[in-house]
Amino acid sequence: MSQNERFVKKITPKSVDFSRWYVEIIQKTELADYAPIKGMMVIRPYGYSIWENIQSIVDKRIKESGHTNAYFPLFIPEGFLQKETEHLKGFAPEVAWVTHGGSDELEERLAVRPTSEAIIGNMYAKWIKSWRDLPVLINQWANIVRWEKVTRPFLRTTEFLWQEGHTAHETSEEAQEETLMILSLYKEFVETELAIPVISGMKSEREKFAGAMKTYAIEAMMSDGKALQMGTSHNLGQHFSKVFNIRFEDRNQKLQYVWQTSWGVSTRLVGALVMAHGDDSGLKIPPRIAPFQVVVIPIAIGDWKKNILPKAQEIANGLKKKGVRVKLDDREEFTPGWKFSEWEMRGIPLRLEIGPKDIEKGQVVTVRRDTGQKEALAQASLDKKVIEFLSDIQKNMFEMALKFQEENTHEVKDYAEFKAVMESKRGFIKTFWCGDTACEEKIKDDTMATIRVIPHDIEKKKNSRKCIRCQKPSESLVYFAKAY
Amino acid sequence: MSQNERFVKKITPKSVDFSRWYVEIIQKTELADYAPIKGMMVIRPYGYSIWENIQSIVDKRIKESGHTNAYFPLFIPEGFLQKETEHLKGFAPEVAWVTHGGSDELEERLAVRPTSEAIIGNMYAKWIKSWRDLPVLINQWANIVRWEKVTRPFLRTTEFLWQEGHTAHETSEEAQEETLMILSLYKEFVETELAIPVISGMKSEREKFAGAMKTYAIEAMMSDGKALQMGTSHNLGQHFSKVFNIRFEDRNQKLQYVWQTSWGVSTRLVGALVMAHGDDSGLKIPPRIAPFQVVVIPIAIGDWKKNILPKAQEIANGLKKKGVRVKLDDREEFTPGWKFSEWEMRGIPLRLEIGPKDIEKGQVVTVRRDTGQKEALAQASLDKKVIEFLSDIQKNMFEMALKFQEENTHEVKDYAEFKAVMESKRGFIKTFWCGDTACEEKIKDDTMATIRVIPHDIEKKKNSRKCIRCQKPSESLVYFAKAY
Numbered sequence: 001m002s003q004n005e006r007f008v009k010k011i012t013p014k015s016v017d018f019s020r021w022y023v024e025i026i027q028k029t030e031l032a033d034y035a036p037i038k039g040m041m042v043i044r045p046y047g048y049s050i051w052e053n054i055q056s057i058v059d060k061r062i063k064e065s066g067h068t069n070a071y072f073p074l075f076i077p078e079g080f081l082q083k084e085t086e087h088l089k090g091f092a093p094e095v096a097w098v099t100h101g102g103s104d105e106l107e108e109r110l111a112v113r114p115t116s117e118a119i120i121g122n123m124y125a126k127w128i129k130s131w132r133d134l135p136v137l138i139n140q141w142a143n144i145v146r147w148e149k150v151t152r153p154f155l156r157t158t159e160f161l162w163q164e165g166h167t168a169h170e171t172s173e174e175a176q177e178e179t180l181m182i183l184s185l186y187k188e189f190v191e192t193e194l195a196i197p198v199i200s201g202m203k204s205e206r207e208k209f210a211g212a213m214k215t216y217a218i219e220a221m222m223s224d225g226k227a228l229q230m231g232t233s234h235n236l237g238q239h240f241s242k243v244f245n246i247r248f249e250d251r252n253q254k255l256q257y258v259w260q261t262s263w264g265v266s267t268r269l270v271g272a273l274v275m276a277h278g279d280d281s282g283l284k285i286p287p288r289i290a291p292f293q294v295v296v297i298p299i300a301i302g303d304w305k306k307n308i309l310p311k312a313q314e315i316a317n318g319l320k321k322k323g324v325r326v327k328l329d330d331r332e333e334f335t336p337g338w339k340f341s342e343w344e345m346r347g348i349p350l351r352l353e354i355g356p357k358d359i360e361k362g363q364v365v366t367v368r369r370d371t372g373q374k375e376a377l378a379q380a381s382l383d384k385k386v387i388e389f390l391s392d393i394q395k396n397m398f399e400m401a402l403k404f405q406e407e408n409t410h411e412v413k414d415y416a417e418f419k420a421v422m423e424s425k426r427g428f429i430k431t432f433w434c435g436d437t438a439c440e441e442k443i444k445d446d447t448m449a450t451i452r453v454i455p456h457d458i459e460k461k462k463n464s465r466k467c468i469r470c471q472k473p474s475e476s477l478v479y480f481a482k483a484y
Numbered sequence: 485m486s487q488n489e490r491f492v493k494k495i496t497p498k499s500v501d502f503s504r505w506y507v508e509i510i511q512k513t514e515l516a517d518y519a520p521i522k523g524m525m526v527i528r529p530y531g532y533s534i535w536e537n538i539q540s541i542v543d544k545r546i547k548e549s550g551h552t553n554a555y556f557p558l559f560i561p562e563g564f565l566q567k568e569t570e571h572l573k574g575f576a577p578e579v580a581w582v583t584h585g586g587s588d589e590l591e592e593r594l595a596v597r598p599t600s601e602a603i604i605g606n607m608y609a610k611w612i613k614s615w616r617d618l619p620v621l622i623n624q625w626a627n628i629v630r631w632e633k634v635t636r637p638f639l640r641t642t643e644f645l646w647q648e649g650h651t652a653h654e655t656s657e658e659a660q661e662e663t664l665m666i667l668s669l670y671k672e673f674v675e676t677e678l679a680i681p682v683i684s685g686m687k688s689e690r691e692k693f694a695g696a697m698k699t700y701a702i703e704a705m706m707s708d709g710k711a712l713q714m715g716t717s718h719n720l721g722q723h724f725s726k727v728f729n730i731r732f733e734d735r736n737q738k739l740q741y742v743w744q745t746s747w748g749v750s751t752r753l754v755g756a757l758v759m760a761h762g763d764d765s766g767l768k769i770p771p772r773i774a775p776f777q778v779v780v781i782p783i784a785i786g787d788w789k790k791n792i793l794p795k796a797q798e799i800a801n802g803l804k805k806k807g808v809r810v811k812l813d814d815r816e817e818f819t820p821g822w823k824f825s826e827w828e829m830r831g832i833p834l835r836l837e838i839g840p841k842d843i844e845k846g847q848v849v850t851v852r853r854d855t856g857q858k859e860a861l862a863q864a865s866l867d868k869k870v871i872e873f874l875s876d877i878q879k880n881m882f883e884m885a886l887k888f889q890e891e892n893t894h895e896v897k898d899y900a901e902f903k904a905v906m907e908s909k910r911g912f913i914k915t916f917w918c919g920d921t922a923c924e925e926k927i928k929d930d931t932m933a934t935i936r937v938i939p940h941d942i943e944k945k946k947n948s949r950k951c952i953r954c955q956k957p958s959e960s961l962v963y964f965a966k967a968y
Contacts, residue, residue, distance in 0.1 A: 033607065035557045036564075037594065038585075042607055045552035045622065052553065068529035069536065073519045074596075074627055074643050075580075080520075093586040096559075098596065100581040101522075101631035110521065112558075112582065112596070123517065123526055132817060138529065143558055143627065147585035159558050333616060 011345070013280045018224040023153060025274055029283055029346050032153045032270075039151035039158035043267065046346065047154075049291040050270050051161065055141065057193055057289075058163060058265060061185055067137040067165060072119050074143075075110035080118040084243045087117065090210020094146040096158075112145040117211060117236070117262055120166045121244035128168060128258060130249045135178075136168040136258075144266075154271030155228070155484050162266035168246065168258040172237070175259035179235040180456075182263045183216045186231040194269065195286035195398040196220045196276045197405050198230055199428070199479055201453030206437050212262075213237030219452040219479070221405045222275035225426025227452045227481035230272055233263035276401055283347025284369055286397050287390040292327040294319060294386060295343045299336050299355030312354050315364065315382065322383050324390070344369060349393045350386065370396050409479075415469050418480075422447040428481045432474035434467035443469055449480040495829070497764045502708040507637060509758055513767055513830050516637045516754075523635035523642035527751065530830065531638075533775040534754050535645065539625065541677055541773075542647060542749060545669055551621040551649060556603050558627075559594035564602040568727045571601065574694020578630040580642075596629040601695060601720070601746055604650045605728035612652060612742060614733045619662075620652040620742075628750075638755030639712070639968050646750035652730060652742040656721070659743035663719040664940075666747045667700045670715040678753065679770035679882040680704045680760045681889050682714055683912070683963055685937030690921050696746075697721030703936040703963070705889045706759035709910025711936045711965035714756055717747035760885055767831025768853055770881050771874040776811040778803060778870060779827045783820050783839030796838050799848065799866065806867050808874070828853060833877045834870065854880050893963075899953050902964075906931040912965045916958035918951035927953055933964040 011028060012020040026032050031047030034040075043051060059069070075098060081088045091114045098110040113119065124136060141163050148156050165182065169175045187200050198218040208215035212234035219227045240246070241257040250256045277284040287293045296319075298304055298312040309330060316328040327348070329339050336353070343351060353365040363376045366386075370393045377385050408427030412418045418429055433440065433451065444450050454476050467474045495512065496504040510516050515531030518524075527535060543553070559582060565572045575598040582594040597603065608620060625647050632640050649666065653659045671684050682702040692699035696718035703711045725731070725741040734740045761768040771777045780803075782788055782796040793814060800812040811832070813823050820837070827835055837849040847860045850870075854877045861869050892911030896902045902913055917924065917935065928934050938960050951958045 033610070035603070036606055037557055037559050037561060040557040040559065042557065043555040045554045048554045049552065051555075068533065070529045070532045071527040071535075071645065073521055073524040073526065074629065075521050075524065077521060095586060096582045096594075097584040098580045099583045100593075102577040102579060109584075110580075119519070122520055126517070145558065161555065 011280065011282065014223070014278075015280075019152075021278075021280075022271075022274060025278055025282055025345075026153050031274070031283075034153070037158070039148055041153045041157050043161075043270075046291060047270055050273065050285065050289060051267055053289045053291070054193075054265075054269055055163075058189060059141070061189060062139050062163070062165065065181065065185060067139045067167075069140060070138045071140055071142070072116050072123065074113055076113055076116075076119045078109045078111060080122060081111055084118065084211060084240065086239075087211035091115065091146075094148065096145045096147055113142070114144060114146050115262075116140070116142070116164055116166065117240050118244070121240045121246060121260075124166075124168055124241075124258070125244050125246045128246055128248050131170050131251050134168060134170045134248060134258065135174065137165075137178075138167070139163055139165040152271075152484075154267055154274070156268075160267045162264045164262060164264040167261045168241070169260070170248070170250065170256075170258070172259050175237070175261050176235055179214070179216060179233045179261045179263070182261070183218065183231075183233040186233065186263075186265060187218050190218060190220065190230055190269070191398065193286070193288045194273060194276075195288075195394055195401060196230070196272060197398065197402040199453055199455065201455040201479070203232075204437070204440055204451045204454065204478075206440055207451060209234045209262075211236065211239055213239060216456070217453055219481070219483075220272060220276060221401075221408060221428060221481070222272070222484070223278070223404065224275070225408055225482075227428065227479075227483040228268070228272050228275065229452075229483065230269060231263070231265040234261060236260040236262060277397060278347070281341075282345030284397065285347040285349065287349040287394045290347070290349055291325065292348050293325045293390055294350045294352060295327045295329055295339075295348045296352045296354070297329050297336055297339050297343070299353060299358075300332070301356055307356065308354060308359060311359060311379075315352065315354065315379065318383055319386060322387065324383075324386060340367075350389055352386075368393060370400070412468065418443075418449075418468055419447050422449050422480075422482065426482060428452070428479045429468075430477065430479055431468040432465040433476050433478045434470055434472040434474050435476055436467075436470070436472070439467060439470050439472075443480065447480075448482050450483055452479045452481050452483060454478050495764065495766065498707065498762075499764075503636075505762075505764075506755075506758060509762055509766055509829075510637050510755075515758070515767075518637070521642070523632055525637045525641050527645075527754075530775060531754055534757065534769070534773060535751055537773045537775070538677075538749075538753055539647075542673060543625070545673060546623050546647070546649065549665065549669060551623045551651075553624060554622045555624055555626070556600050556607065558597055560597055560600075560603045562593045562595060564606060565595055568602065568695060568724065571695035571724075575599065575630075578632065580629045580631055597626070598628060598630045599746075600624065600626070600648055600650065601724050602728070605724045605730060605744075608650075608652055608725075608742070609728050609730045612730055612732050615654050615735050618652060618654045618732060618742065619658065621649075621662075622651070623647055623649040636755075636968075638751055638758070641751075644751045646748045648746060648748040651745045652725070653744070654732070654734065654740075654742070656743050659721070659745050660719055663698070663700060663717045663745045663747070666745070667702065667715075667717040670717065670747075670749060671702050674702060674704070674714055674753070675882065677770070677772045678757060678760075679772075679878055679885060680714070680756060681882065681886040683937055683939065685939040685963075687716075688921070688924055688935045688938065688962075690924055691935060693718045693746075695720065695723055697723060700940070701937055703965070703967075704756060704760060705885075705892060705912060705965070706756070706968070707762070707888065708759070709892055709966075711912065711963075711967040712752070712756050712759065713936075713967065714753060715747070715749040718745060720744040720746060761881060762831070765825075766829030768881065769831040769833065771833045771878045774831070774833055775809065776832050777809045777874055778834045778836060779811045779813055779823075779832045780836045780838070781813050781820055781823050781827070783837060783842075784816070785840055791840065792838060792843060795843060795863075799836065799838065799863070802867055803870060806871065808867075808870060824851075834873055836870075852877060854884070896952065902927075902933075902952055903931050906933050906964075906966065910966060912936070912963045913952075914961065914963055915952040916949040917960050917962045918954055918956040918958050919960055920951075920954070920956070923951060923954050923956075927964065931964075932966050934967055936963045936965050936967060938962050
């Protein structure tokens, strides 16, 4: 058994135990570690650098679409949450409560924010006076605490990092437009940058955000066939503006309540990267989001520091100048074989190897992480080829994920087949549903599948279809799946 | 009274009431607002964009010096803080305690992090095994909670944002080197980017961080003559590594405790910008950190949208292409006069005015925020001149602040003069001190002045000087000041 195999063999194969594979990958690649507090994790530098790349891209898109960042308090007085019963009911079981400041007991308990609608609504009521103050388009990058019963690194943790946008508008139409604009911004971001195809649409009443009029989401299929919610965009209507009294004088000098939206993506996206692309050798990170896009490994044979390292450095520097994120691994304490499998496990899109023979031949050996394909390239044309490879890897990773999603999206002829698919194959089931919450719940009880989204761009043929379970007439095409 | 005057007159003059001036500036320029939770603030978009500029520059310097970012939990189990009595004593009165998760009472209370040495120490003990794992050079951007009795926006708030670096090293020398490297990084950043001169040096025992072996700081003089601590860098020695058992096998296979440092700057720096540079007309933001470096104001006379606006847009776009951060204020609901004083109040370094006469003459009127100097410039050479102006404004703001600091740094012949200066003139007093904490405390009781720093680069002439208060021999040159 080679050193390479020994190293990788320590990871439980996906096919044997997906959950164990997932947490082993996260720990071994140092994306994150368990913290000594229930359900909490430490995001280690390698994982955090992926989050930083996500942040910087999402932040740019949010700003380009007219929003600015701000920062609101971590703590929300209990009374604020109580103002809004639906919202409170949704979040109360998950709230961490601060009861003491120093040695003094507080007069009113403070919630560690489980989301910021209440505190932001309170401030908007103070800031918004006239239609001239609208729209308010604010985003914040923040940490969130939800006291979750069952946790899993990145996917569901007691504390997580996210961005939450909170906007206020003059009209209902503008709020709806904003909600959908953000949904498509998220979809475009996830597909372009994370190379993960998503389905998008509305949530059912049962699945929507506590306090929202409508919730929209993007959902992706993980490589075990389960769905993961990747981002949500809520049209809040006037629900919170009425509770927090956010009013403005309209163009006809009449007082009106503002129309609001809120939306977010979180560190959960790092978990999605692992589960959507990873394999038994470890992570596969799409080039556009990878901390390093290329790793250069000089083969330590003979007097390599004199004969090979300078060329490896030259290659790494040349690529850096072209804007490629490069890691030169010149560590002495590890063998090339060890380095190959370590960076493979860490999911670097492209590996460059350079040894004595390559120096002789004026070449570099390239190994793609997505296909495993090995190719010797002339040093002279390397930069151009590497950039082409990275672009091709990004494209190929998206296509592989899309193919997997399509192959695992099922249409079923009846409820028996629905149940059989959910039991044996998982994936998405694209079918019709009557619109009744009780029916939706029955399906969940039977199969553990929930409605992921109701696509909003489909043609509605009234009464032309029947609910997969109850056979009542249906207007709603929906996607069902088991979900994280 | 012009509209301009009316607008600005709403700000209390600095000379009348500095504290009121400070909070009025912050609210009127929308840097921040008071939150409905004791001692907390909301950082509004204008203030947050300054913080984002600070973040991006500091983050770049921290990364260039070899550090990576990570993220550790918000909550710290009470037991962790109790392990370290000195640290606990320092922070316990300021801790916000989480006692309940949902409806369940927690078995152990959780501190909302007042600083992260304890939780990070716990993780380092798990990660560090060998000298090969060292140094560990990690930084985190995070929110911090300290239950402060007296608060003031940006300067001292129950919650604030900061970066905290936490490093672990093989040797004491390396840790000391890191501590001082970061101190000089902070000094260089604050002077170059914020245009605020600082004095740097060590803290006295009384003023050092709870748990540190040595604390170093940079201190600046605010325009009321009081000192503000702008950043700290701590050499923690082996204090926390012994408490949290952070050990490594050294190069001779012996177990050793690591040597640590920690260091940080916070949103307090935004407050420093206000107090160091602001005047009775409002903020003055140095060009390198300003959200907008230039505001272009078309003079709304006649058919200005047709005759003036296109040229104003052309000018704004031309400057943007050169990398200048430009705001074109084409709002219709405000007069030019109103806009002049609004952007003056908001501290934009350079204002460009363009009206019908300027169009005729092919010129633009420029007004510098630092000097008030007004100058007509030919449109043809505008870009180049604007860039020169910005560079000159940055330089001039630093020099003005340095001049103020020098003029308000006093040397005194005896303790009576010391007291007189602190009562009448404030500023820094550069003098000698015996090194005795009791003497330091007596000085504080008499004058409210504390030792800001003990400069570390001065020549020590043993026994050549005497303590300003007790006349005992002194080795230590120190700076005293009243401080925020």
